[in-house]
Amino acid sequence: MEVTTLSYKNLHNHGELFANMFRARHRAFIVQNKWKLPEADGMEFDQYDTPASRWVAVHDRGIVMAGVRLTPTTHQCGIYTYMIRDAQRGLLETIPENLLFDEAPTASHIWESSRVFVSDSVPAKLRMRVQMQLINEMVISARQLGATSVIGMIPENSPRLARRVGLDCVAAGPVLEIEGSRSVCVNINMATKMH
Template identity: 30%
Template sequence: MTSIQRDDVTVEVVVLPRDMHRFDLITSFLRFRKQIFVDRMAWPLHHAEGIEFEQYDTFDTAYVVAHHDGEIVGGARLKRTDKEYGNGAIVYSYMIRDAHLGLLPGMPHNLCTDTPPVDAKSWELTRFAAQPVPGLAERILEAANAYLFTLGADQCLFLGPPAFLRMATKLGWQPEPMGDIVKNDDGRFLAFSCAVLAPESRHGVTVFPAAAHHDARPYAH
């Protein structure tokens, strides 16, 4: 990949079903996820026709998508925690809670010490990944935080490797682990929560207090 700078990247929050006219960005992000999580990291995730998708990719999801000259370079998925999906024997809500309830084969059910929240002001961020562009991970998380702030959200839950929690700390959050570090065939990871922060505007760029630049690498579930 040619050298890309932080300010060369456009970061958008695409909200379904409102932004169906931007569904091409979501499709490209699903293709990017397949390249990162399946092709590069060899995770045994469902994929077809070059894209990775699952039961949480529904038509009430918000996606943070970073792109440059038509190429996806990063992104994440946002789910509200009080939504349910399915009418059969298994009803899904969001990844952290469903893992805690033992609904996800291969995912440790001891991910959280307490039952994960179910309310309209708590959101979950998963499927976070970014190419190694300086400051890109920061911009994706800033965009997610700013979007959640406009909705009046109180907290965002994350699922990822321990390095993800350390990165959140460097970017100005105060992450609270929801349980111990666990592991499966995909590696070591943990769930943690962060309060949604009021963004500040500095030189036209939304930043967090005490935010630090970070070279991003593929992360998370």
């Protein structure tokens, strides 16, 4: 099992891995969750998959087992910034505007974590290891990008897992029912991991 952080700068070094990440997202979000998202050639993508983002992939022999996208909260492309902020601004139909207690942050030291998934094909005995690899690489990558904090929307029960692996994870909004699942926005403080 390997973990790779992808960017537009290093795609050429990783063969099909970038495309396989989008294929795995398609399976997780469109096939399994039945979300109505943009897709092409069996890949899921959206307006936040820009050169400003990074993608962390846990993979084995080209098969993507888990992934997450990191996007700077300072990025803007047309009318879009990052998913949580754009939802709060009323730009996204499927995510309620009241997802945060406070105004969505915009700062160079805060990045957004989105499109988090673990493939349903990962055996139960490997799931915790895969999740740990994904979280560990997300923290390393976010820190290398200058983040001291990450904001993200995760399943309602995930903050307990985050705390179990040593992340300082605090709810940043109410638990919401979104497209058939209960989710919550969280702030993840990287300061406890900066040693």
